[in-house]
Amino acid sequence: MCSAVHSSPIYSGTNPEKSRIRVTFDPANNLYMPVLASGYTPAECAGRYTCTLKEKKYPECAFCRASCPSRDLFVDPDSGLPLKCDMCEEAELAEPACVKVCINDALTYEEREEEGEPAKIWGELEVGLDSLIKKYGVKAVEETITTLASD
Numbered sequence: 001m002c003s004a005v006h007s008s009p010i011y012s013g014t015n016p017e018k019s020r021i022r023v024t025f026d027p028a029n030n031l032y033m034p035v036l037a038s039g040y041t042p043a044e045c046a047g048r049y050t051c052t053l054k055e056k057k058y059p060e061c062a063f064c065r066a067s068c069p070s071r072d073l074f075v076d077p078d079s080g081l082p083l084k085c086d087m088c089e090e091a092e093l094a095e096p097a098c099v100k101v102c103i104n105d106a107l108t109y110e111e112r113e114e115e116g117e118p119a120k121i122w123g124e125l126e127v128g129l130d131s132l133i134k135k136y137g138v139k140a141v142e143e144t145i146t147t148l149a150s151d
């Protein structure tokens, strides 16, 4: 459903590889662990941890939200650009699409009062440009856009 919401036009296709959420399910403990894509990181981190939940061990990186060079997760298989959950902001749904279709109630959505400025939610364009700038530098990205625009 996540990929369907983000296809163009909306709902025109599905591809699980383009999903911005993965849910790990441990049937022995009836445990669901959702991980939402959070965007690009240019390098693998040094402090990776294995996780133990209800005595079950999960490998390093299992619950990391990053689109990271160490793995293919949360990377658009067509463009190679990172995927980031935008809470279905652009689709302007009453509630996130993944929550709406989750028949097992593994996902719930609630709004919380938080102090301070609300976190900025980036659209696809901002996420893609941000990752390209982190990877190639702002000057190279600017020059490429200028070249492409003048072609």
Ligand code: SF4
Residues within 6 Å of the ligand: 041, 043, 044, 045, 046, 048, 049, 060, 061, 064, 065, 066, 068, 069, 070, 071
């Ligand atoms: S996937 Fe996450 S935890 Fe694993 S190396 Fe990359 S940033 Fe670190």
Ligand code: SF4
Residues within 6 Å of the ligand: 001, 002, 003, 005, 019, 020, 021, 036, 084, 085, 086, 087, 088, 096, 097, 098, 099
């Ligand atoms: S909230 Fe929307 S963008 Fe985020 S994972 Fe769910 S369906 Fe995808």
